[in-house]
Amino acid sequence: MHCKLCGLSTPTPPIEADGHDFCCIGCREVYRRFGANVLATDATQAPAPAPSISEGADAFLRIDGMHCSSCEILIERTAEKVEGILSVSSSYATSTAKITYDPNLIDESQLPKILSMAGYKARLRADGAQEYDERRSLFRLMVGTSLAAVVMMLYLAFYYPTHLGLVESRDLEPVAWLAFYTVPRVMFVLTTILVFYVGAPIFRGAWIGLRAGVLNMDNLLAIAILAAYGYSVGQLIAGSLELYFDVAAAIVTVVTVGRFFERRARANATGELTKLMQAWSPSARVRKAGEFEQRTVDELEPSDRIVIWQGEPIPVDGIIVEGQAAVDESLMTGEPFPVTRTAGANVLGGTVVVEGNLEIEPGPTVESQMDTLARILWSVQSSVGGVRGVADRIARMFVPVVLGLAVLVTGWSLLAGVPLGTALLIGLATLIVSCPCTFGLAIPLATAAGVSTALRRGIIVTSADTFEKVPRFDIVAIDKTGILSTGDMTAVKIFGPPVAVQYAAAVERLCAHPIAQAIARLDGRHTSTDLAIHAGRGAAAMVEDRRVAVGSKALFAALGWDIPEKLAASAATVGPGEGVVSYVGWKGRAHGAIATRDASRPEWQSVVDRLRTNARVVLLTGAEHAGAYEDGVDEVYAGVPPEAKAAVIKHLGTQGSVVMIGDGTNDAPALAAADLGIAFGAPTALAADAADVVIPGDRLDRIFDAFDLIGTTRRRVRQNLGWALLYNAIAIPLAVTGYLNPLFAALAMSASSLLVVWNSSRPIGRAEPMMAPITAARTKPGTRTGMGSAKKARYQEIGIG
Amino acid sequence: MELTFYAALMIGLLGSIHCVGMCGGIVGALNAGIPQSDRSQLSLAAHHLTYNAGRIMSYTVAGALAGVIGSQAAKFSLGTALPVGGIIAGLFMIALGLYLAGWWHALTAIERAGFYIWKRIEPLGRRFLPAKTPSRAFGLGLVWGWLPCGLVYSALTLSMVSASPRQGALIMLGFGLGTLPMLVAMGGAAGHLMALVRRPAIRQVAGVAIILFGVYTCVTAFSVNGHYKHFVDYGGVAHDMSKQHTNLY
Secondary structure, eight states, X not given: OBOTTXXXXXXXXXXXXXXXXXXXXXXXXXHHHHGGGGTOOOSOOSOOOOOOOOOSEEEEEEEETOOSHHHXXXXXXXXXXXXXEEEEEEETTTTEEEEEEOTTTOOGGGHHHHHOOTTOEEEEGGGOOOOOOHHHHHHHHHHHHHHHHHHHHHIIIIIHHHHTTSSOGGGGGGGHIIIIIIHHHHHHHHHHHIIIIITHHHHHHHHHHHHHTOOOHHHHHHHHHXXXXXXXXXXXXXXXXXXXXXXXXXXXXXXXXXXXXXXXXXXXXXXXXXXXXXXXXXXXXXXXXTEEEEEEXXXXXXXXXXXXXXXXXXXXXXXXXXXXXXXXXXXXXXXXSOEEEOTTOXXXXXXXXXXXXXXXXXXXSOOOHHHHXXXXXXXXXXXXXXXXXXXHHHHHXXXXXXXXXXXXXXXXXXXXXXXXXXXXXHHHHHHHHOOHHHHHHHHHHHHHHHHHHHHHTTOEEOOXXXXXXXXXXXEEEEEIIIIXXXXXXXEEEEESOHHHHHHHXXXXXXXXXXXXXXXHTTOOSOOOEEEEEETTTEEEEXXXXXXXXXXXXXXXXXXXXBOOHHHHHHHHTSOTTTOEEEEEEETTEEEEEEEEEEEEOTTHXXXXXXXXXXXXXXXXXXXXXXXXXXXXXXXXXXXXXHHHHHHHHHHHHTTSOXXXXXXXXXXXXXXXXXXXXXXXXSOOHHHHHHOSXXXXXXXTTHHHHHHHHHHHHHHHHHHHHHHHHHHHHHHHHHHHTTOOXXXXXXXXXXXXXXXXXXXHHSOOSOOOOOSSSOOOOOOOTTOOOOOOOOOHHHHHHHOOO | OOOHHHHHHHHXXXXXXXXXXXXXXXXXXXXXXXXXXXXXXXXXXXXXXXXXXXXXXXXXXXXXXXXXXXXXXXXTOOOOSSOHHHHHHHHHHHHHHHHHHTSOOTHHHHHHHHHHHHHHHHHHHHTTOSOOSHHXXXXXXXXXXXXXXHHHHHHHHHHHHHTOHHHHHHHHHHHHHHHHHHHHHHHTTOHHXXXXXXXXXXXXXXXXXXXXXHHHHHHHHTSTTOSOGGGOEETTEEOOGGGGOOSOO
């Protein structure tokens, strides 16, 4: 007979239960308790729960008072229990949180109240920001350092010399009443204030950790402080002089000082993000029936009339219906001088009316570029949390292990006959010297600093795990239009007499077509009248008493005008992909031709060459021809329809890691499919959402900046983690073997924390800030979809932007 | 020669070979309780570590208790010249060796006795199930360290016979640590190791080793410099020799 559980032979008579035989009572009990689970010892048991896709409104909040990752856990856990809140993601590194909630059950204005608890204060991002009140913590710091200084001085004067053997204790006889009676009581009073007033934040943090069900650094510290303090008080009452008030005082002071500087450094590192978010408070003044109403952006309707007075920011993108003003658009376009906008002109949300007043109507989708960007930024920030990732799992398990170790070490020492006081000291040293905060800090802080620095350089990182991507890529896929070319048409070749150009310019001035605009820019001396537009083919108008037509071969065929052979031959030299030829003619025949082309960026060749030194460059375009770019790149995929772009990226992905640089909505699936997606230039909202990095503006060479930044930040994170491991690997064994004094332990721990903070807040790379803090995109007209944030997964599923 | 701690270690090591089946079951159950999202090597290791820490802590406390009981018993010793303690310890170990080798299941009777205590303690453990976090695993270990197990009980008799709470705790600590390698290996689902260990030959070898150790203990109990002289009576007063053992080794 064999035991049902462990398979060993059963005794006679066997231990029986429920019809099964067991070899011993232990096996029987285990089987009873755990049942069938137990028989398979394979760890991969439970099926993974299906990931829930939360559809709901997003809100972003500022939360003051977070100081470590258990704060995140607590806030997230508490908030997620509330009916109507679907998911919460918070980050203590940036003091922000993103809430996804069901707008039918909860109103956005209720969120701050729900999330303010146990010393945290939550605010909607729209409520503007208050400066973090540093005065209280500064006061605590000063009190702490002075009290601690006094306590240490007393120790130095009366107790350390005896401990160190420099002075015989009988030498203190003359001042016995002072040394052995008064001083201990004074120290008691001072340390009590120190522990319970200056150290109050530590205890609060410990309490938060307990409530969150997590053991955090504060728990360790609280135990250590209370142990030292309590033991000393007990000794005082018992009349002994084995007092460890210095340990308690030192721990509190060192930790408080360290945290003060850490908070400062953190604020500096993430300052750019904060500034940008503070500058943006979207609320609008709406004119309704002769009166003004304040509304938030979300409450606006496309038919509302928004009034903006001099000096105020424009809340959303829109068209001016009344008024004229000089608008400072530097925040959005980088244009340093105010631009005059009049009725009928488009204005962008986020720009500021410098002079004049405006009444605008928001576009059909009430949105602003600024809002989209701000939302992306908030999203990134609130996901730079310490909760996810291997490092934080280490941190979470770390503290219980250290606690266990300290208890073990103390117990062991006691068993070995070491006196209680010494055993306690060893245990305390072990408790304090370990620094799990380095694990919890290492990644979030470096990441937040990276995001912030990127912003300063005009690069927007849209997701925190972008920094985990290796910046050395095998393949770079580039979209043609908008990336290698500027997206604007310019005239590149002219055939025929100058007068043809002048007439053509005159005709085209009144047309909206990009080709027409390009031609119109060539000359300005004539004006035209009586315009007739032939859709898709060209236009004709009266110029100086002549009927001039400008357009494609098809237009001339339709008009019945012919094109001289010589002209046709010259025009034919412009190959497909090199330009579109528009013929100019009057009096029944064509006299000249103008080839226009999507102008290429001047720096495209040098950038592509630089890319080619490390990777294969692939041109990926929906256009029929690659044109002049063909020779510059390694491979060309032309005529690729939007749905297929993602498939091409995936195919390339089998050959190595892929970067995709694109800007249009049709690039979005490809951007999401690539290992690193960069939305460049004037990306549409969808492309920006799908990409990992957004580089607005005109300078293609900034992608190298982006690579540098990602690489450096990633290195930083590794450095931090490496230090965290090294420090703990050295410090804890030292403490356990009794070589470390709790005072030194406290110092070491604080120093290690500060080191990580300092490393993360070092400036990254060359300090070349942009002129304007951020130059955001001009969206391509008509391609804004107003869908708001969409998840990458969606793109990869449907494959279509 | 102070063999106590290392002796207990060896017993734990050898004895845990027997326990592979049952303890493997507990380990598997532990794993199953961890939510999928948390399942990484590190997290599993954390759970196992804390579970074992709790378990060993319970052993240590039990050892201290056994030592207290033993010291009380020593005070009431009948004053014979027989080194009762040493002999009892030796006999128990022989029984354990036979049990491990699968030849004689007498120890099971003692387990039944232990079951009465276990009945009270076990419900406390239900609070910690499923053991989603390492802290919960720790609590579970604390409770399940009291599971009736012949191996543990024989180690406890060693503690009792040492007649000192300190020694008793040390002995159980050593025993617990000795069981650690096997359990940790199982936590890592070391398939080959398990298969190897299930062979009867291995268990029999371990059992024989312990039997021999038990015999050795019995024999040395009679020698003057013997270890378990705690019950020796010098002129009617039980002399607690444990006070002379001030260091671990």
